[in-house]
Amino acid sequence: MASSSSSSLSRVVVKSSDNNLFVVNKKVASQSQLLKQCIDNMEEKGTNDVILIPLSNVTSNILTLVLEYCEKHADFADDDNNNQELKQWDHEFLKKFDYATLNSLTMAADYMVTKSLLNLCCQFIADSIKDLTVQQIRQIFDIKNDFTPQEEADIKNENAWAFR
Amino acid sequence: MEWDSSSSDDSGVDEEEGFLLNDGGSMPFPVQNLLQTAPCGFVVTDALEADHPIIYVNTVFEMVSGYRAEEVLVVFLQCRGPFAKRRHPLVESAVVAEIRRCLEDGVEFQGELLNFRKDGSPLMNRLRLVPIYGDDETITHFIGIQLFSEANVDLGPLPSFTAKESLRSSDLFRSSLSSFQPFQSRERNICYEVCGLLRLSDEVIALKILSRLTPRDIAAVGSVCRRLYELTKNEDLLEKGLSECLGLGWGRLARELTTLEAAAWRKVTVGGAVEPSRCNFSACAVGNRVRLVWWRGGEHAAYE
Numbered sequence: 001m002a003s004s005s006s007s008s009l010s011r012v013v014v015k016s017s018d019n020n021l022f023v024v025n026k027k028v029a030s031q032s033q034l035l036k037q038c039i040d041n042m043e044e045k046g047t048n049d050v051i052l053i054p055l056s057n058v059t060s061n062i063l064t065l066v067l068e069y070c071e072k073h074a075d076f077a078d079d080d081n082n083n084q085e086l087k088q089w090d091h092e093f094l095k096k097f098d099y100a101t102l103n104s105l106t107m108a109a110d111y112m113v114t115k116s117l118l119n120l121c122c123q124f125i126a127d128s129i130k131d132l133t134v135q136q137i138r139q140i141f142d143i144k145n146d147f148t149p150q151e152e153a154d155i156k157n158e159n160a161w162a163f164r
Numbered sequence: 165m166e167w168d169s170s171s172s173d174d175s176g177v178d179e180e181e182g183f184l185l186n187d188g189g190s191m192p193f194p195v196q197n198l199l200q201t202a203p204c205g206f207v208v209t210d211a212l213e214a215d216h217p218i219i220y221v222n223t224v225f226e227m228v229s230g231y232r233a234e235e236v237l238v239v240f241l242q243c244r245g246p247f248a249k250r251r252h253p254l255v256e257s258a259v260v261a262e263i264r265r266c267l268e269d270g271v272e273f274q275g276e277l278l279n280f281r282k283d284g285s286p287l288m289n290r291l292r293l294v295p296i297y298g299d300d301e302t303i304t305h306f307i308g309i310q311l312f313s314e315a316n317v318d319l320g321p322l323p324s325f326t327a328k329e330s331l332r333s334s335d336l337f338r339s340s341l342s343s344f345q346p347f348q349s350r351e352r353n354i355c356y357e358v359c360g361l362l363r364l365s366d367e368v369i370a371l372k373i374l375s376r377l378t379p380r381d382i383a384a385v386g387s388v389c390r391r392l393y394e395l396t397k398n399e400d401l402l403e404k405g406l407s408e409c410l411g412l413g414w415g416r417l418a419r420e421l422t423t424l425e426a427a428a429w430r431k432v433t434v435g436g437a438v439e440p441s442r443c444n445f446s447a448c449a450v451g452n453r454v455r456l457v458w459w460r461g462g463e464h465a466a467y468e
Contacts, residue, residue: 110369122369126376134387146389155387162383 012039013052014067016060021052024067027077031070033113058108062101066108069093069117094124099141205229205310211295211303216267219305228312230282257371263293270295270303279312288313370395 012029014022029035035053042051055063072093076086097105102121109117129137138145147155205225209216221233259277266273273293281287290311298304374382374396386396 106369118369118372122372123376125373126381129373129377129381129385131381132384134384137385137388141388143389143392146391147393151390152387155393159383159387162380 011050013050014063015052015054016058016063017056018060020060020063022060022063022067024070028067028070028074031073031077031114031116032066033115035112055112057111059104062104062108065097065101065105066112066114066117070114073116090120091124094120099125205308205312207308207310209306209308211267211270211306216306225310228281228287229279263291266293267306 011023011025012035014024014029014035016022024035026039029039034055038051038053058066072089073086094102102125106118106121106125109115109121128140132140137143145152204222205228206220206222207218207225208220210219221231226232259275262275263273263277272295273291275291277289277291279287279289290313292309294307294309295303296305296307374385377385382396386393
């Protein structure tokens, strides 16, 4: 198996928190800094075995999405010219999800240190908050208003500049 | 491999008792005395690695934190304990940001930071980080000297951060607890030295999201509930917001500053002045810095 120069892994196995295994090719895995460092570390140590990377924070359905993203971006990793197409894909990709999924995805992207995905998610969520009223935000994100009437009045006063 | 079993209890309120129950068997003397005489914990990290892995901890650190050296060296950096997975909101992000900055710039850091024992109970850590130089003037190590004291903080129930995260954070927390043990015991020799000294938490994510909003939208988010209100008052956010404005160009900054007018000025300073409820040195720093930053921003914008 020790075919190529010294030791280089071609694929890794990633385990989700609910114990599902995903075989990921190295180029795709490298989109996540967390996985990439694992691979680099193992290569440094000269391991030829397939390595198993357990991700205790990511469930398999979310991991599937992260890997889908990584796969797409790994395809485009070499050429920057297709940026537009990739952006379009990114947008379509996120548009499909509800907020719960989007949040989990954001957390997973953070945990796996997939910066571009994290930024993408944050931007997407930020964009969807844009120009909403307070009431709408509460509704969409299912937040309970825990201010006392007095506090609420104060804050309304404080933020009056924003809602003129 | 039973060392993690106690952490499935997430109450962590009664520090002393929880601590003794947790590791009482291996404790040569009561922790109470230890804290009174306040010996220092020592931690050494390898600064040549990007993620500053911990390579040494002394016994004081072991006893006070409840983590044994091998746990720290092998696993701590990746997992940092089930309670450390997410930064608690009481851990001031300003301090953490300052530590990060000091590590990056290679300068000494001194300050107080809220830490958590292995059993999740709070611990005030008066931390001093000192860079150690090698022969060629590069920083090879950082030494962390820690004076621990009991933290008199009410952790309250597990906080839900912003709504966006709160939908899932409790689930995530649970899942991280339940998967913690097999995670270490079975796959012990698979890279653990991955994550950095200071992992992002979902509060940081929330701020990341907020920093992409316009001041008007931040105000709207801040009016939604208490937790979000506090979050929008975060000093990092104002800074980050400002720097992102700068990144986006002076034009936008100028426009925003002019549209905010005097009301916004008052708002910002009030935001800082209210802070003393958090009562320590960084509070005043908050007020000053925020005002300063904005002032600086205003000046620049005026040049535009």
